[in-house]
Amino acid sequence: MSGTNRANSRPLSPHLQIWRYHATMFASITHRITGMGLYFGTFLIGAWLIALASGPETYALLEPAFTSIPGQVVLFVWTIAALFHFATGIRFLLWDGPHIGFEPKTASAVSVFLYVFAVLGAVAIWATILWL
Template sequence: MSGTKQADSRPLSPHLGIWRYHATMFASITHRFTGMAMYFGTFLIAAWLVALASGPDAFAVFEPIISSIPGQVILFLWTVAVLFHLANGIRYLFWDGPHIGFDPKTASAVSVFNYVFAVLASVAIWAVVLLA
């Protein structure tokens, strides 16, 4: 009986039921997902380059796929993933190196900035490419 009473008085580790969601947590999870998503997008780019190098017939088969609306959406999302992963990786370098940005307000602000940067920079890159 005394063992049970002692176990009940110990603090519990945080879990999903009591954990407060914040931008830094979402940025960390997004960093992992963008890392995985970049594999698929890079495979698509590599397949396009192989088709380009294989000659006009192979390129003619692959070009409609990559220039279709779903193909363009995938490439846009790949651009967002690459830019987010880049910006968030820089944040991790500051955390690991000079230990800058650990206080919660700064960490949250940088996390939100990384999302905004990834989307706005992707829109800018695609605007330049499509309007050129």
């Protein structure tokens, strides 16, 4: 068999045939996405704080955007992103520092927990806000 035929018969990326999607991979991707979302969402929070500090007339211009249903959904999703990014940041600190949680089953269980924590935490925060 010539070298050309042997090279053509080998797969280009063998890992693609054996790769399995898992919770840790999704959590890592979500961490990056939430980081980008927090970057842009913080501009909205900053605009709200500037309007609040600028006086009632300026605040009255932005208040409808934040109190509307789409505005509330954006803020709720921003809360989920903040909690998820915070929790995954702690996970990365544990991975980088004392090297805790690298076992595949532990890493997957923690990754699933991160999603549950972010959603339930956001629901608890918003329920508390709306309750008051």
